[in-house]
Amino acid sequence: MKRFAAYAATAAATFLSVASAAPVTNGAFPAGVRDAARAAVLTSSVDAATAAFRRIDWRGVRDPKTELATLAGELSSAKADAALIREIRTKLALLTPGAAAFRGGGLGVPVVEAGVLAVAVTEADVLPVPVAWASVLPVPVSLADVLPVPVRMFDPLGFPVVDAQVSRTAPLRVDQVGPVGFDEFRDAYAHWFRREYAVREAYFADGEQAVGRWGSRVWLLKRQLREVEGDTEYLDAAREYSRAAGVAAWRRDALKKRRGR
């Protein structure tokens, strides 16, 4: 921690001196710029390093390309943040005539990674059609009974429905049993789903129906159902109300039970 604090202090001090000294015309690099960048990058925070790099004043730097290349080399040997190194390399490519800055060219600028200039797409990035979209693949008749047909994975209230039949014909991995595919199903389902079935009312343990009290969240959610026009939105709102009412009823029951003890 002390080490990082020392680096941060050095970086701050050097930046102040850089800011006041610019522009410098007779040196290859204003004093301390590279040190400042290096020190800032060695601090613990990635954001701080990037911000420090962007704050560098390049006015008066005689050969920015060499400085950038040196900086990138030093940072990559120090195993600094990859995004920052990429940014520096992209700048270098932008300044180099003939180098493809946005196409993962001669300078080894990777293209499709998080936070990169993902403008062009190379052949390697073009994925084949996902196997999961089996409905768009030509299906041999002999295999029709084991390939996944459109599977109903969720009931109208959003709870997963995975029965033995489905898991036999289309084995589901654990990570697929989630909200994947729910939106498409919901959109298709909302048109013919009758509105009165969308709301699942909640009941207390004593059998009495749970009604939201005036001004409460449950009351507001129920009331908002009146103004919803689209089927899909209605289904969503009904789900939200049903869950809120259920939770509230369960909570009241639990509190009652506890007080009764």
Place this chain on the structure above:
Amino acid sequence: MKRYAWMVLVLVSALGFAPRVQGQTVTGDVAKVTALFKAKDWKGVVAAADKAYADYGVEAIEASMPARSLYHHKAWGMFFNGDREGAVSFLKVRADDAASPSRLGACYELSRMFSGIGDKSSAHGYAVTFLGLWDGRGYGTQSANAFSYVKPALLGKDAYAALLESLILKIPAIEENAKFLGRLKSELEKIR
């Protein structure tokens, strides 16, 4: 009781803040000018802006307001009201003052204004000043606009290349700037 607390809060804050928003603060008065500007009441804009400047002082307003604010509205209000020379000199005071907080914006507005008038070389001059002062962050639309007012023939090959390089160095090489950076790079490729 808890569920009525927000109602009480809203009521109290409405009572407390309503008179301020209606024009008894700098923000309120500037908002009034903005509303007049949106309504294209150019005379009203100029009068209200003059009043705000007289009430609060130029420095107080311009140091506290964001980039596009009172000076912008007043200048364009004068411009559209027919007082072009007045608008230009009003902005020039800010553009030529190194200490003015509105300097960057004033340079940009001047380049737009001169371009509208048809004085392309002045538009070019202020656009170059704007791009020189700009630190590469924010002003996305403005920087792209200003760059289109730049005339390479007026700068010369070396100065133009230096301008392009300085812009490439100071604009962060991230995805949201890719379009503008690509434009700069292709200009750089053209002259080399």
